[in-house]
Amino acid sequence: MSYDADLEHKFSLLTVDETRDPMVIEGYASLFNQCDQGGDIVQRGAYAASLARLASKGQQIKMLWQHDPTQPIGVWEEVREDNNGLYVKGRLLENVARAHEAAALIQAGAIDGLSIGYRTVKSTKNDKGQRLLAELELWEVSLVTFPMLPSARVAAKAEDRTDARHWRALAEMLRSAAKDMARF
Numbered sequence: 569m570s571y572d573a574d575l576e577h578k579f580s581l582l583t584v585d586e587t588r589d590p591m592v593i594e595g596y597a598s599l600f601n602q603c604d605q606g607g608d609i610v611q612r613g614a615y616a617a618s619l620a621r622l623a624s625k626g627q628q629i630k631m632l633w634q635h636d637p638t639q640p641i642g643v644w645e646e647v648r649e650d651n652n653g654l655y656v657k658g659r660l661l662e663n664v665a666r667a668h669e670a671a672a673l674i675q676a677g678a679i680d681g682l683s684i685g686y687r688t689v690k691s692t693k694n695d696k697g698q699r700l701l702a703e704l705e706l707w708e709v710s711l712v713t714f715p716m717l718p719s720a721r722v723a724a725k726a727e728d729r730t731d732a733r734h735w736r737a738l739a740e741m742l743r744s745a746a747k748d749m750a751r752f
Contacts, residue, residue: 590671593642594657597682597709608699610637615649617689618706628714630708631658633666635685637708641667644709653686656709666730670711684708 600612622629630649633639644658660667673679690703 574719576688589607589659590675591642591660591662591667592657593660593674593711594655596652596684597647597654597656597684599653599717600651602717603698606716607697608701609694610653610701610704612651613649614652614701614704615706619647619649619684623708629656629706631660632685632710633670633707634712635683635708635710639709640664641670642655646705647709654706654709656682674711679713681712683712683715684711685710704733 631642633641642660646657685708687705
């Protein structure tokens with residue numbers, strides 16, 4: 569599989585269980601039926617065909633640092649859809665310097681984002697103008713600084729998942745910054 573610079577990206581937040589090995593990460597790279605900051609809604613089953621194709625070829629979804637194809641930092645050992653979204657679990661590689669940096673940043677809370685690199689296969693628009701993503705060709709899941717879907721992330725130790733005010737405020741700040749940047 570060659571890297572395509574025209575891939576689309578969706579961002580989610582990563583969470584960490586501090587009681588585990590810091591090189592093991594897990595969480596949701598995408599959540600179903602939630603509108604992200606780009607106005608897209610991933611529908612249940614959107615990844616099924618892509619995951620089946622990859623499995624039939626013995627291929628895996630790549631774990632990258634900040635969507636950089638020259639910086640693989642680990643392996644996703646489990647990538648699957650469930651009722652909530654696209655769940656991923658993997659490990660950062662012990663012999664990769666950037667992976668150790670990523671683990672330290674995750675543990676400190678400086679990095680908590682996941683982002684998918686994909687190509688849209690099937691989509692429609694709803695009456696609000698939002699894109700409903702029905703089928704996606706998944707290429708990679710990256711650890712990133714700024715996620716687009718703040719509600720999807722890796723589970724943190726003792727984190728209150730019901731308090732999303734912080735993430736909504738951050739999402740609004742990022743939307744505002746993106747609008748400001750688009751004017752230039």
